Amino acid sequence: MPEGKLLTFIKELSVLLEQKPSEEIIFTKGKKLLETLIAIDDWLPTEFTKPHPQYYQQYLLYADPLDRFSIVSFVWGPGQKTPIHNHTVWGMIGQLRGEEKGTPYYPQAGGGFKIGKACVCPPGHVDTVSPNTHDIHVVENNLADQTSISIHVYGGNIGRIHRSVFDPINGTPKSFVSGYANTLVPNLWNPAQ
């Protein structure tokens, strides 16, 4: 059996991150690895593609036991949208299926936000976030009649990190931990079809 695409990605990312690369390297070499992973949409087990009627879903696919990185399948039903939120670690968002819109929010001195230019992401596109450059955004499904799925990679265990959602009017942060929807993750060496 040939090695699965997700396992190949995790191996190559592990090797890259063991070199303790700069964020610039992560967002070039690491980004290329993620682009390769999402270039062909035939590897994500059905279990991790299911939308929830009310909420966008965050299915953990793999996390490093020592919290060096995590990989999550985000699944958005029609109309689903995040609050304004941050990440506190580097992140790469790779569009696998459908289309998502990411809108950056820039905190303003007097409170509140300046809303940046939205990016509409087609399959194959990788976007980045980082506390060093711009870490606050809103993401939503850009399709009214279809599920959209993106594969997110973070420089920490994103579902366990204490981070913030923000009030859109006055910018007040509120602490949250996103968690995961799933109690089981893929067996990378015996993936379901």
Place this chain on the structure above:
Amino acid sequence: MPEGKLLTFIKELSVLLEQKPSEEIIFTKGKKLLETLIAIDDWLPTEFTKPHPQYYQQYLLYADPLDRFSIVSFVWGPGQKTPIHNHTVWGMIGQLRGEEKGTPYYPQAGGGFKIGKACVCPPGHVDTVSPNTHDIHVVENNLADQTSISIHVYGGNIGRIHRSVFDPINGTPKSFVSGYANTLVPNLWNPAQ
């Protein structure tokens, strides 16, 4: 939520193995970690405790993406027994539930085996195998009316390694890859109850 016992074990084993310890250290410090994991039998999700009517089951719980170690739940129905087999990497076998009998086989110059002294393992007991000392054995459920479960830890991805089963009469090896019964493994940060 307190950290799960399996996650704690994997973190501590990862930190230990990153120091590239000798086998002696693995079989002392690593063994202690496994003894702590199996000391209380309340953490293995039901999914990974199920016997098969015909075959002993090997459920992957976690494997390092770079093949540095793997952790497997072995589940034995009454009367189930392995062939004579080797591992080719270090291994620790921690009894979680029930009782297993491990019998070492020593290859003889003229072919065939000398059968060693069997070890009957009660819950909490950890046994070891290693290509540097003794790597060939048979394991079987020692209970005629009950499932037995042991948690195995190996210095490689045991389900993917090309290793051998042996003919009991003439000792002839036959190559095999054991694989895994499960397509999903535990989410260590959101375990099922």
